[in-house]
Amino acid sequence: MINTIANTPLSYTLLNALPVAVYTCDKDGRITWFNDAAVELWGRAPEKNKELWTGALKILKPDGQPLPLHNCPMARAIKEGVAIDGQEIIIEQPDGKQVIVLTHPVPLFNDDGVLTGAVNTLLDVTEQRNSERKQAMLAAIVTTSDDAIVSKTLEGIITSWNGGAQQLFGYTEEEAIGRHITLLIPQERLQEETEILTKIRKGERVEHYKTYRRHKDGTEIPVSLAISPIKDRKGNVIGASKIARNVYKQQLAENTLQQYAENLELLNTIGKTISENLDVQEILQKVTDATTTLTGAAFGAFFYNKLDEQGESYMLYTLSGAPREAFEKLGMPRNTDVFAHTFNGLGIVRVDDITKDPRYGHNHPHYGMPTGHFPVVSYLAVPVVSKSGEVIGGLFLGHPEAGRFTREHEMLVSGVSSQASVALDNAQMYEEIQKLNSKKDEFIGLASHELKTPMTSLNGYLQIIDRSLGENDRNKVFIQKALLQINKLSDLISDLLDVSKIEAGKLPFSLSTFNLPELVDEVADLMQYSTKTHRIIICSDIHDLVVHADKQRIEQVMINLISNAIKYSPQADMINISVSASHDKAVVTVQDFGMGISKEQQERIFSRFYRVDDLASHISGLGIGLYISKDIITRHGGRLYVESEPGKGSTFGFEIPLKQQ
Ligand code: ADP
Secondary structure (H helix, E strand, C coil), X not given: CHHHHHHCHHHHHHHHHCCCEEEEEECCCEEEEECHHXXXXXXXXCCCCCCECCCCCEEECCCCCEECHHHCHHHHHHHHCCCCCCEEEEEECCCCCEEEEEECCEXXXXXXXXXXXXXXXXXXXXXXXXXXXXXXXXXHHHXXXXXXXXXXXXXXXXXXXXXXXXXXXXCCHHHHCCCEHHHHCCHHHHHHHHHHHHHHHCCCCEEEEEEEEECCCCCEEEEEEEEEEEECCCCCEEXXXXXXXXXXXXXXXXXXXXXXXXXXXXXXXHHHHHHHCCCHXXXXXXXXXXXXXXXXXXXXXXXXXXXXXXXXXXXXXXXXXCCHXXXXXXXXXXXXXXXXXXXXXXXXXXXXXXXXXXXXXXXXXXXXXXCCCCCCCEEEEEEEECCXXXXXXXXXXXXXXXXXXXXXXXXXXXXXXXXXXXXHHHHHHHHHHHHHHXXXXXXXXXXXXXXXXXXXXXXXXXHHHHHHCCCCCCCHHHHHHHHHHHHHXXXXXXXXXXXXXXXXXXXXXXXXEEEXXXXXXXXXXXXXXXXXXXXXXXXXXXXXXXXXXXXXXXXXXXXXXXXXXXXXXXXXXXXXXXXXXECCEEEEEEECCCCCCCHHHHHHCCCCCCCCHHHHCCCXXXXXXXXXXXXXXXXXXXXXXXXXXXXXXXXXXXXXXXXXX
């Protein structure tokens, strides 16, 4: 019958123009007619009156399993003589594209009720199904997300609430939907919601907004928010969706990282400062302070492993986090079981609650901590052991709350304590060297003092003999040579005595006001007598330069510089001396044309007993003249310096302040 309808021009046009696929089969299933929409759906045009059931070459069940053509809905409708309403199948087009269709085959009968075929309508629902699938997927993502995903109206009323939101904020979906979003906002942050909504109304997103939100139980949770506007089909903003992520762990990780970086920096600085330090007290104070900070202890102390006369208490050395008096009046820790482990160097003791430790509280008279003692519950003690294995002492850290010290703290303190051991070993060695040094100074002082007396008498006796000899006596020349040597010897002894006085800080000064160029002239004249090889020339013509200084000591410096200039320029024959004024200073220079001094030696020649080995080794001297001169000039508020080039000569100069008018 359909053939008849379709064959009329109007029906034909109508059916062909329908956007829905329609086709017919005869009672044996042969395709008799189909419209353009059907061709488009199948992706091909089947051969009429020959191909069976469907124009598609391959069909599938909705789950993707193949469906034999003779089992397709059209076949069933013809075989069973009943209409099948809305069975869903998938049609695969020749190029592999799949289309989801709803089928509606209806059997056709003639007037006598005999089955003549069927007409089938195929409705393409691919887009609808895909969007349903997408929706379902999105819904599943929202439901299973760990993040809290909440939507709300522009008035702030909660419209959806996922499992993540329940997890994060503690409210169930029923409890939350319909309530105002301020339910989650701490009182002092209510303003934030207004700001966020203003942005959302303008269609803007809010991202990575770090803030705090309130849990049902009242606690505040650190969250990162991402809020987007929800728009209707016309693009009007109708609400907002909010994703909230709990950033507690992230914050914790950031804090830990920050703490780690700070600790590292502290370790670095402490390592540097204690390795550069040679003062035991300072090293231990730094170590105690650093370990107290690193562990977050309420207080820390270092105790020396030295018992008092009764073999009872350890000696407190440094303390951090509490005033020393507060501790000292309590008495020192006693030689008890708690401390024995540390002072015997048996290892680190870390206890979450020392008051519950089996070693604690057995000793008379306090049986634990004395009253008024800092309430120590968390306890960390680390022995400080020297290279030789001797337990120098122990670092003790305490906190009034239990379980404050961790394995990490233990490692940090143990690291610092081994650095401290090395530094303490060094400091001890340095102390010993210092002691030896001062013994040596003491000896030099004593020896030169003892030498001075016989030398003075010897000088006196030789002078008497000299005077008693006639001018032509042949022994006179020997006596005068002996006197010259005695003078040299007594100059040396005086220098040595000066050194020991400088070391003891007791070099006496006697200040007077005098004209410096006059003194320079006198010294130059005097020194000219002692040398036949060099001419001493005064190159400046300043005659008045008044200074307030120790005349004898300045003379001593001049003599030292001129005699060095002569001594260290054996090949030359001239020494230049100049006196000048620069700003508020008088400047004297002594220039020679001798062997010179290399750059690196220039810094050292002013140290005690230092002599340049190679070139000047055959020239006698003790290496103390410049050391004494430098001390004299420095103590006058002046400066002694050298400019020199090896092989060309040296200029030594000193500046001292001019007398104020
Ligand atoms: P001494 O001359 O007794 O060795 P000083 O303290 O006066 O001691 O000098 C220290 C060292 O500096 C000398 O040993 C010498 O090597 C160097 N020195 C000092 N003056 C000069 C100079 N004018 N030229 C070269 N080297 C010098």
